[in-house]
Amino acid sequence: MPGQHVEPETRTILPVPDRPAIGFTAYDAKDPDYSAPPITRLRPPVGAPxxxxxxxxxxxxxxxxxxxxxxxxxxxxxxxxxxxxxxxxxxxxxxxxxxxxxxxxxxxxxxxxxxxxxxxxxxxxxxxxxxxxxxxxxxxxxxxxxxxxxxxxxxxxxxxxxxxxxxxxxxxxxxxxxxxxxxxxxxxxxxxxxxxxxxxxxxxxxxxxxxxxxxxxxxxxxxxxxxxxxxxxxxxxxxxxxxxxxxxxxxxxxxxxxxxxxxxxxxxxxxxxxxxxxxxxxxxxxxxxxxxxxxxxxxxxxxxxxxxxxxxxxxxxxxxxxxxxxxxxxxxxxxxxxxxxxxxxxxxxxxxxxxxxxxxxxxxxxxxxxxxxxxxxxxxxxxxxxxxxxxxxxxxxxxxxxxxxxxxxxxxxxxxxxxxxxxxxxxxxxxxxxxxxxxxxxxxxxxxxxxxxxxxxxxxxxxxxxxxxxxxxxxxxxxxxxxxxxxxxxxxxxxxxxxxxxxxxxxxxxxxxxxxxxxxxxxxxxxxxxxxxxxxxxxxxxxxxxxxxxxxxxxxxxxxxxxxxLQRLWLIEATKFNVLPLDDRGTERMDALVAGRPQLITGNTQILFPGMGHLTENTMVNVKNRSHSVTAEVVLPDVPASGVLLSQGGYLGGWSFYADGGHLKYAYNFLGLSMSIIASETPLPAGKHQLRAEFVYDGGGMARGGVLTLYVDGAPVGSGRIEATQPIVYSADETSDVGRSLGTPVSTEPGAAASFNGSIDWVRIDLGDDDHSHLIPVEDAVRSALGRQ
Missing domain, CATH: 3.40.720.10 (Alkaline Phosphatase, subunit A)
Incomplete structure (x- = not known):
């Protein structure tokens, strides 16, 4: 009957090879000498639990x-x-x-x-x-x-x-x-x-x-x-x-x-x-x-x-x-x-x-x-x-x-x-x-x-x-x-x-x-x-x-x-099952270059586009322990701008670049223990603009602080100091998101939890020193993205 279970000839080769039936083929399906085998569905042996x-x-x-x-x-x-x-x-x-x-x-x-x-x-x-x-x-x-x-x-x-x-x-x-x-x-x-x-x-x-x-x-x-x-x-x-x-x-x-x-x-x-x-x-x-x-x-x-x-x-x-x-x-x-x-x-x-x-x-x-x-x-x-x-x-x-x-x-x-x-x-x-x-x-x-x-x-x-x-x-x-x-x-x-x-x-x-x-x-x-x-x-x-x-x-x-x-036997088993070389390194192996594994993101620049989200730390360029900038090309609404441009981490550690109450802001949440919020002195104007947060790291080791400056179209609009930063990881599970904040927000301010109410063309992260023009030509941003594919 159609759909019946037929035990295959062998299950040691998977997928189970298809074995077409060989026999008489009629010109007319109504031919009394013709009979097509029924379609069978693959199932485990009868009684399999x-x-x-x-x-x-x-x-x-x-x-x-x-x-x-x-x-x-x-x-x-x-x-x-x-x-x-x-x-x-x-x-x-x-x-x-x-x-x-x-x-x-x-x-x-x-x-x-x-x-x-x-x-x-x-x-x-x-x-x-x-x-x-x-x-x-x-x-x-x-x-x-x-x-x-x-x-x-x-x-x-x-x-x-x-x-x-x-x-x-x-x-x-x-x-x-x-x-x-x-x-x-x-x-x-x-x-x-x-x-x-x-x-x-x-x-x-x-x-x-x-x-x-x-x-x-x-x-x-x-x-x-x-x-x-x-x-x-x-x-x-x-x-x-x-x-x-x-x-x-x-x-x-x-x-x-x-x-x-x-x-x-x-x-x-x-x-x-x-x-x-x-x-x-x-x-x-x-x-x-x-x-x-x-x-x-x-x-x-x-x-x-x-x-x-x-x-x-x-x-x-x-x-x-x-x-x-x-x-x-x-x-x-x-x-x-x-x-x-x-x-x-x-x-x-x-x-x-x-x-x-x-x-x-x-x-x-x-x-x-x-x-x-x-x-x-x-x-x-x-x-x-x-x-x-x-x-x-x-x-x-x-x-x-x-x-x-x-x-x-x-x-x-x-x-x-x-x-x-x-x-x-x-x-x-x-x-x-x-x-x-x-x-x-x-x-x-x-x-x-x-x-x-x-x-x-x-x-x-x-x-x-x-x-x-x-x-x-x-x-x-x-x-x-x-x-x-x-x-x-x-x-x-x-x-x-x-x-x-x-x-x-x-x-x-x-x-x-x-x-x-x-x-x-x-x-x-x-x-x-x-x-x-x-x-x-x-x-x-x-x-x-x-x-x-x-x-x-x-x-x-x-x-x-x-x-x-038994020590000798351990060594024999270790050789047999790829245990050697022994490796007791801890944080060193978190660095992909040191460990010798591929990195999804390489180089000093990463560009992101609207709709991108659920990005783990392994899928983001690492901005920790160094100077960096975050730049967003946006169209700001006629009403006061609000919402996340880009965030990384959450309420127990991370940073967020966002607008709140019409002002451009950057929040750094240090391990849920302290919060630094830098805001623009004047409201954001409507229309197309380039917004930028530039962090100059103190250097001299890990987890140091630095100065964060906000820019609108290359002009500084606010600045403040961040005393300490997270050196190794922001979170085990919080993500980075463009135009929104999934999971938990970095800051309790309304704008840090809201979706952006304007439109975003792109957001770009740059590591290290730049030419300090504080503006990125749009063609350069796109070229950067395409050049790394």
Whole structure:
């Protein structure tokens, strides 16, 4: 019958080759001897399940109540009660590497993601570019007939490919997902996110005042897609990847969710670790003999913490807990929608509670605006400043992160946190598998050593799909992960992963048949100016993790030969999977020229046109730490001019060139801590004019100030001093926009938030000294743009 499912002859070559039928062709379709074969639709093998992978961000092993943590996650507990808890599941210690490994079934260095994309280098293991010989799981599933969609975070696109002009080869919709709704970055504002639908920038449907929050929005879109897929193609299984920005900083939680935890963390992080490990032993997610590892000397104890600061620290954790439970609640809505459609019975749900350990990137006291720490200026957030903003934590006014002590507690019982790939505190994440049709041992725990690279092979296994040998004409490199589907029905199934290396920022480790050898090289919260030793001078530790789950007892002095054996094995694996050369550089790798990666924008001039927006810092010429000018050719209205000409950044750091109340203005927002506004002395005249803001940098180092002068048609109309500037980054997610300000405005003045009420021909940015004529011939501006294409 038309539309029926016919199993293809082979699925190892994708797309499945078309095989036209050969036979009798009639002149007249009514010929009784003629019969055309029916049109068939490609579908997975009969019985292939739906698949939902939920990957949370920056959640340590000891956070979720499903794994003994203090944060209530009823959805996780429900799925675990009806499915399996995996107590020894591992990630790559950082977000983009884990995600690249998950979606490809290969180690993160094997797909060029040895670190985040913004720190890509020319080295094969760190270039941020996945080879076309390593097709993704969603692409394999799509080419086998699955419906595919991603909602949430995509942090695998190289920064030089994140603009509106692409190329889009590594965006979700060109990497196997037919539908994408989310953000392309490491983090985003939960109330003012920079969103894309496919590759098209879109704005949220509501404002924060109307109740908008990104996590709820992502759940809504996921539910709508599942319902539509079920209604229109019920015979087609789906693969959905739900990856919210939660609980990565900023920790944005609706107040009512944070307030649920009032007073629950008054005991502090040390006592919380003791309470958590007790619950973990009772649940059985760690062995009964597991010891609580010591607190690193770099992290202060709760008792020695300033009493006056403790109310702030408690509120940080309350907000984080509310954020995590809020996320679990909305994922529960997605699960309920699948259940209501009668699809949950044959849907594999993998709930991976964290893409690495809890984040220790918030400094020892936490932060109201983590961008301050990104710029190496954490000292500016004084205790007094932080306490003054305690009630703003979690709200749209803040961009907050909790203190390192909480991150360590959220990784209980293990040592260290996110970024520290050497120890399980950075790589061990509680994971739940739920599949009523395929898992009969409801509520049990699985202790086999498992890694995120094993997910792709497991999904193909249960869908009865082969790993392809060729995709789009390219011979494929074999997946490095192995299926753990055998554990679904057998608690004693053989451990499929005998060896696994780990590396991040020079923090290194290896697991081999129950033993681990590890060395910590770099401290996570030292984001700027970190001091490290030579790799050969790192001290290695040895643990028998078959019995010592938490890596509490270092045996390196007792078994030096075993340590040397594992060190050699680490080097072998590192060579095999492109880990070398080791690279512990931090801020240096943020400079594309130093790192050796392409830059979208080069030279000293950039021209922008009306309608351009959603431009990230990677798609803009870098004006930081140097003299520069911004010039706009405009037609001013007869009414007082108002609105943005060009802005960069937002309310917690950035600059805006705009008109307000008929006057030309320039606002510089220094990290949300101070505001400098320079205004023209006289109103702007109607008609066609050239408006210019010229900044003369003091020099002598980074983050210096300078003098900003405003010009109209080459004549100065106002001047003022900016005392300090941001040296490294304006924002992780705010954008630059011509003629408007998307996201949050740099200044609270009406004109800095409004769309420009005149017309803009072009806006041009020039770096360094110019001829000081303060006018740019229009033909020169256009020639500049065309000459750089």
């Amino acid at each position: 739906n698949v939902i992978i939920a990957l949370l961000d920056d959640v340590g092993f000891g956070a979720s109540s499903a794994f003994g943590g203090p944060v209530q996650m009823p959805t996780a507990e429900r799925l675990a009660g009806e499915g399996l808890r995996y107590s020894r599941f591992h990630t790559a210690a950082l977000c983009a590497p884990t995600r690249a490994a998950l979606l490809s079934g290969r180690n993160h260095h094997s797909v060029g993601m040895g670190n985040i994309t913004e720190m890509a280098t020319g080295a094969p293991g760190y270039n941020g570019v996945r080879s076309n010989a390593k097709a993704t799981l969603p692409e394999i599933l799509r080419l086998n007939g699955y419906a595919t969609a991603q909602f949430g975070k995509c942090h695998e696109v190289p920064p030089w490919e994140t603009s509106a002009v692409g190329p889009f080869d590594r965006w979700p919709t060109h990497s196997g997902f037919e539908h994408f709704y989310g953000f392309v970055a490491g983090e985003t504002h939960q109330y003012y996110p920079a969103l894309y639908h496919g590759t098209t920038p879109v704005e949220p449907a509501k404002t924060p005042e109307e109740g908008y929050h990104l996590t709820e929005d992502l759940a809504d879109h996921a539910i709508n897609w599942i319902r539509q897929s079920s209604a229109l193609q019920a015979d087609r299984p789906f693969f959905m990847y739900w990856a919210p920005g939660a609980t990565h900083a900023p920790h944005h939680a609706p107040k009512e969710w944070a307030d649920k935890y009032r007073g629950q963390f008054d005991q502090g992080w040390d006592a919380m670790r003791e309470q958590t490990i007790t619950r973990q032993r009772e649940l059985g997610v760690i062995s009964a003999e597991t010891e609580l590892t010591g607190r690193p000397v770099e992290i202060p104890s709760w008792d020695e913490t300033d009493e006056q600061l403790k109310p702030l620290l408690r509120r940080q954790m309350e907000v984080y807990a509310g954020f995590l439970e809020h996320t679990d609640h909305h994922f529960g809505r997605v699960i309920d929608a699948v259940d209501e459609l009668g699809l949950l019975e044959n849907t594999l749900v993998l709930y991976i509670i964290g893409d690495n350990g809890a984040s220790a990137e918030g400094t020892l006291r936490g932060s109201f605006n983590e961008g301050i720490n990104f710029n190496g200026m954490g000292h500016l957030e004084t205790d007094e400043f932080l306490m003054e903003h305690i009630d703003d934590l979690g709200t749209p006014a803040a961009y907050n992160h909790y203190a390192v002590g909480w991150a360590h507690a959220m990784s209980t019982p293990y040592q260290w946190t996110k970024q520290v790939a050497s120890h399980f505190g950075g790589t061990r994440n509680g994971t739940i598998a739920h599949w009523p049709q395929g898992i009969t041992d409801a509520g049990e725990i699985r202790n086999q050593f498992t890694h995120v690279i094993d997910v792709a092979a497991t999904v193909l296994d249960i869908a009865n799909l082969p790993e392809p040998v060729q995709v789009h004409g390219v011979t494929q490199s074999p997946m490095e992960g192995r299926s753990f589907a055998a554990t679904f029905g057998d608690a004693d199934a053989q451990e499929h992963r005998q060896t696994q290396y780990f590396e991040m920022f020079g923090n290194r480790g290896i697991y081999h048949r129950g033993w681990t050898a590890v060395t910590k090289h770099r401290t996570p919260w030292e984001l700027v100016g970190a001091q490290t030793v030579a790799f050969d001078d790192d001290l290695w530790e040895l643990y028998d993790t078959a019995t010592d789950w938490s890596q509490a007892n270092d045996l390196s002095q007792d078994y030096p030969e075993k340590l040397h054996e």
